[in-house]
Amino acid sequence: MCGICGEVVFSSGQADTGRVDRMAQAMAARGPDAMGVTMRGRVAFGHRRLKIIDLSDQGAQPMQDPELGLSLVFNGCIYNYQELRAELSGKGYRFFSTSDTEVILKSWKEWGPDCFTRFHGMFAVAIHEHDSGRIHLARDRFGIKPLYVSEAEGRLAFASSLPALLKGGNIDRSIDKVALQHYMSWHSVVPAPRTILNGVRKLGPATVRTYETDGSFKDTVYWEPDFRKSEEDVNRSADDWRDLVLEGLRKAVRRRMVADVPVGVLLSGGVDSSLIVGLLAEEGQKDLATFSIGFEEANGEKGDEFQYSDLIANHYGTNHNKIFIPSSELLDNLPGAIGAMSEPMVSYDNIGFYLLSREVSKHIKVVQSGQGADEVFGGYHWYPKLTGSNQPVADYADAFFDRSEEQLNEAISPDYHCDRNESIAFVETHFGMAGADDPVDKALRLDTNVMLVDDPVKRVDNHSMAWGLEARVPFLDHELVELAGRIPSEHKLAQEGKGVLKEAARLVVPSEVIDRPKGYFPVPALKYIEGPYLEMVRDTLTNSKAKGRGLFNPAYLEKLFENPTQYITKLRGSELWQVALLEMWLQEQEA
Numbered sequence: 001m002c003g004i005c006g007e008v009v010f011s012s013g014q015a016d017t018g019r020v021d022r023m024a025q026a027m028a029a030r031g032p033d034a035m036g037v038t039m040r041g042r043v044a045f046g047h048r049r050l051k052i053i054d055l056s057d058q059g060a061q062p063m064q065d066p067e068l069g070l071s072l073v074f075n076g077c078i079y080n081y082q083e084l085r086a087e088l089s090g091k092g093y094r095f096f097s098t099s100d101t102e103v104i105l106k107s108w109k110e111w112g113p114d115c116f117t118r119f120h121g122m123f124a125v126a127i128h129e130h131d132s133g134r135i136h137l138a139r140d141r142f143g144i145k146p147l148y149v150s151e152a153e154g155r156l157a158f159a160s161s162l163p164a165l166l167k168g169g170n171i172d173r174s175i176d177k178v179a180l181q182h183y184m185s186w187h188s189v190v191p192a193p194r195t196i197l198n199g200v201r202k203l204g205p206a207t208v209r210t211y212e213t214d215g216s217f218k219d220t221v222y223w224e225p226d227f228r229k230s231e232e233d234v235n236r237s238a239d240d241w242r243d244l245v246l247e248g249l250r251k252a253v254r255r256r257m258v259a260d261v262p263v264g265v266l267l268s269g270g271v272d273s274s275l276i277v278g279l280l281a282e283e284g285q286k287d288l289a290t291f292s293i294g295f296e297e298a299n300g301e302k303g304d305e306f307q308y309s310d311l312i313a314n315h316y317g318t319n320h321n322k323i324f325i326p327s328s329e330l331l332d333n334l335p336g337a338i339g340a341m342s343e344p345m346v347s348y349d350n351i352g353f354y355l356l357s358r359e360v361s362k363h364i365k366v367v368q369s370g371q372g373a374d375e376v377f378g379g380y381h382w383y384p385k386l387t388g389s390n391q392p393v394a395d396y397a398d399a400f401f402d403r404s405e406e407q408l409n410e411a412i413s414p415d416y417h418c419d420r421n422e423s424i425a426f427v428e429t430h431f432g433m434a435g436a437d438d439p440v441d442k443a444l445r446l447d448t449n450v451m452l453v454d455d456p457v458k459r460v461d462n463h464s465m466a467w468g469l470e471a472r473v474p475f476l477d478h479e480l481v482e483l484a485g486r487i488p489s490e491h492k493l494a495q496e497g498k499g500v501l502k503e504a505a506r507l508v509v510p511s512e513v514i515d516r517p518k519g520y521f522p523v524p525a526l527k528y529i530e531g532p533y534l535e536m537v538r539d540t541l542t543n544s545k546a547k548g549r550g551l552f553n554p555a556y557l558e559k560l561f562e563n564p565t566q567y568i569t570k571l572r573g574s575e576l577w578q579v580a581l582l583e584m585w586l587q588e589q590e591a
Contacts, residue, residue, distance in 0.1 A: 056097070136210050147202060266369045340354060411575075
């Protein structure tokens with residue numbers, strides 16, 4: 001719903017409001033409706049506002065409550081804020097606005113860090129305690145709302161986007177070798193706290209960080225997924241799980257209807273977004289706006305799934321908007337889409353969500369979207385391969401990772417090599433954590449709490465907020481995810497994946513969108529790179545900036561240039577596009 005930023009000085013001196021102003025200005029698209037910057041000595045906060053709840057100036061930020069001795073900036077939405085407000089009013093708290101922002105302030109005063117366990121929502125928050133001088137940063141359970149930080153010379157800077165942080169200045173822009181390996185191995189996923197730049201880190205999901213006045217800090221993780229099953233869970237029937245999932249999703253969709261403006265849906269025509277439309281219709285939402293996007297085909301591969309989105313739109317009588325993007329417009333808009341990325345993200349969905357959000361924002365400010373269903377309910381092709389696996393780490397990497405260690409070293413220049421395979425080591429550590437014994441559950445936990453956070457969820461936030469559009473993701477309602485964690489994997493893997501969700505969907509939506517081949521967001525021109533796209537990536541990877549950085553081996557690049565369609569990753573991505581996208585992103589930050 002917004003963009004937040006700030007600077008905190010831990011040594012002597014005052015915060016630099018000019019730096020905060022530059023960061024806030026850089027996030028104008030995230031919050032086009034208003035901007036504010038405030039300073040209290042060594043602490044300065046900045047905010048860009050997208051008006052969704054409490055459209056009056058009483059909901060403006062940075063928000064200060066002199067009576068409580070607190071200041072706050074907040075990005076996101078607390079869906080149960082009205083219930084919390086009623087509870088806090090009963091405890092004697094007085095409110096000057098009708099915003100969810102003020103509810104966070106009062107909640108912090110009443111419950112401290114425990115307040116975040118009470119929130120249903122998506123959020124990134126910074127709180128300043130005036131008396132103690134402490135600064136508290138917090139992020140929602142799934143990192144739906146981003147929060148980047150940088151520390152240098154006794155100063156902390158934070159922002160909702162990495163490019164905004166860079167605009168503030170004084171950031172080490174050198175390449176993090178471990179993050180580079182993650183990017184090249186794990187389909188551009190770089191787990192928190194790392195980013196591709198050594199000087200920028202990100203707060204992990206479900207984390208509260210408290211800074212003391214001397215700059216020392218402590219992180220507390222307030223929520224963790226649990227995949228342990230009770231005897232009752234193991235013995236529950238498939239029909240019972242179906243009914244529990246449907247009721248949980250119905251509640252999640254209902255929660256995300258809260259707004260003082262209309263709420264629409266991004267409708268791909270897949271089971272996930274179709275089910276959201278069906279549940280909203282059941283809730284009685286009238287004149288529901290739905291939006292779909294398609295691209296020109298390339299190399300014989302179709303670039304849209306309009307037949308399925310049309311079916312759902314017609315079935316429910318939605319106010320449907322089909323958006324077709326010709327290849328020429330796709331090429332023209334790539335720089336904008338890359339510039340909107342807080343971190344380089346290689347999936348083709350990026351340009352799709354960027355252009356879809358551009359069109360949707362002309363009609364509406366808030367949408368619900370189907371991200372997260374595949375990770376939560378077992379929809380990807382690598383999960384069945386892990387059933388009963390004796391070597392789950394190797395099997396996961398073999399199915400998902402873009403490159404083996406040998407291929408990685410062929411691609412990356414020796415100066416950027418690591419002493420070990422960092423991505424494999426990360427997966428080994430995560431799989432070894434307590435709370436998930438089944439290899440499938442280990443992968444679901446990793447994907448829901450790491451991969452999802454730093455690929456699909458980040459993609460949706462970055463590109464929707466690039467146009468002042470708020471996207472809400474009901475499949476990441478934490479109570480629904482907790483329920484899914486208790487479901488034995490055979491129910492999730494049934495029917496070629498998401499079996500239990502598909503059975504729930506059969507009670508709501510037409511079967512044609514359920515019993516269909518699994519679709520992906522197709523952008524064929526970025527998979528089969530040729531013509532002007534090949535010229536663009538060749539120029540990017542051979543210009544003086546790229547050569548000066550020297551990330552990739554020239555022989556490897558020449559191999560890709562000669563036959564780009566031959567080098568397609570396991571996730572159906574182009575190796576050439578992956579390396580070009582990273583270099584394009586880095587050059588965009590230097591512009």
